[in-house]
Amino acid sequence: MSDQADLESLISYVLNYRSPISSIKKALIMGLAIGLRVGNVRKMSANHLKIDENGEFYLHFPKDENKTKANGDEYLGLPREVGEWLLSFNLKGSQLFFGNTKGKPLSDGTLSNALGDYCSEKLGDNVCLVFHSFRKIASTFCHENMPQNGLIPYEVERTLFHAIHGVAGVYNKSTNIAMTRKVITWWFNYLESLGLAL
Template identity: 30%
Template sequence: MPKTATPLNDKRIKALKPKDKRYLVADGGGLALEVMTSGTKIWRYRYSLHGKQQPMVTIGEYPAVTLQDARGRADRYRETVAAGVSPVADAKKDRGAAQALDTVRAFADHWYQSEIAPKSKSYSTVTRRALDKDIYPAIGNKPLVDVNAGDVLAICDKVKGRGASQSALFTRNVLKRMYEYAIARQLAAVNPAQQLVARYIATPQSRTRVLAPDEIGRLMRAVYASNMSRAYKLALHLLVITMVRKSELIEAEWSEFDLDEGIWRIPAARMKKDNEHWVYLSAQAVEMIRELRTLSHSQRFVFPMRRGYEDRPIAKSTLNQAVRAMKADVQHFVIHDFRRTASTHLHEMGLSSDAIEKALAHSIKGIKGVYNRAQYADERRKILQLWATFVDAQINEGNKVVVGRFGVAA
């Protein structure tokens, strides 16, 4: 009995990585996705005619041809084959009718779906807004290769005229990244946004916020005194003491943890640099995760959605909203400041810079960066334990709320 293919979905498609040789992943009904060694993904249709296997028909490149569109074409080709006719002519006609990526709008839509849509919701949303609100009305119908620096400057000046200089700079950067993508695919030769110096549009705002020790204590006491759920309180505490990114924590799965060994293995697919990362858990972190196990209704996710029937993690904005809703006497703070805060204080304590960078999952340049994930393991375990204990001390200073028994001996 032939093996039934598991239908594809966009998440699974985006997770497919190139290999030394190109390979096919079946969707079913003759439709398959071929992953090239370059990383390009091409839809193919496999069929037999008059009892003989025929060469595959090319449908188009993903994501320019979406999963839904590819299935629709495969259904039509299947009907053609059932009538005893080859679908090759239809496939050529379909590809010829596909919109050419020669205008700004056409190419930008392709770039957005391929490169931006898979990123965070907040980033993809503001990028989409820049395209729809400012870029398309000005140059959307203009040939991609005809856009010049003057066009980009006019767009930025219009945005600045609304009193939004930082948005003007962001819009320039959207065009710059889009044209870098076009040049890499030989669809453009010049990057018109690159010719505009960023500082003449607006001064980039750098994030340099570092929480002082007393601010760490005040913030975390406010967290535990708030009305947010216990799981969210523990999530924020874990973000402070594990030094991981928010997305790495909220998408965590139980299978990634070895609590007896005190190791959290985050797979490469969920890491910013596409490399597996090991977090050496402090005693406090282990106890928090054990408590979370008793709170979670999901067999898969540590922080599952609280409503609905789908087994998926909480939204990326959930913890941000929880922080905004509580009353904390800490000004101009965002969750990502936790990582910078930890790095700054640990460096000031005179600890190994390389070990700190490894704990943050940062790349280390040069020969020292070519080690495996266990490099500096003992130092990283020591650092994370020291940091968790330091954070405890700040919370316990004047503590009047119930936090939990997360001490080293807990």
């Protein structure tokens, strides 16, 4: 999906998604807005949300919770609106942001199946999105708009927490938070301009 009209259609679908489990819609919004892996969204708790000394929000996922463990801990700087939205959930400790009705993680299948109706309505029977597709969509739009957004490929790859080897793979926490906040803020603002709302 690299067409703006298709992206607007997807945003509308996510915002109008109906389910007895309200956290499914919120998880879809988070996945689209941030481009996190499904496992991180499913298991994201209040413990992962941090606020630095300047009042800026970021997420911290220890390396043992990440698919790409060789990259170490994952730090993602968040736009203030997203951080405040998560803070408004009023959670403590290990409480999940996007849990099911029993407070357990939503399944990967539940989140991907939530996109099934969108696929059949908009994309036809031969093409379908899964939750992981949000990462591909974010990557595509970030890369295609580089002349306008001032981003570079390394920043986008680091934000998506892809494996980066050698000297380029070494980074410090504060640099990574600032870099990922830059990418995610551009992406979130772009989605907002097309109708996304928290």
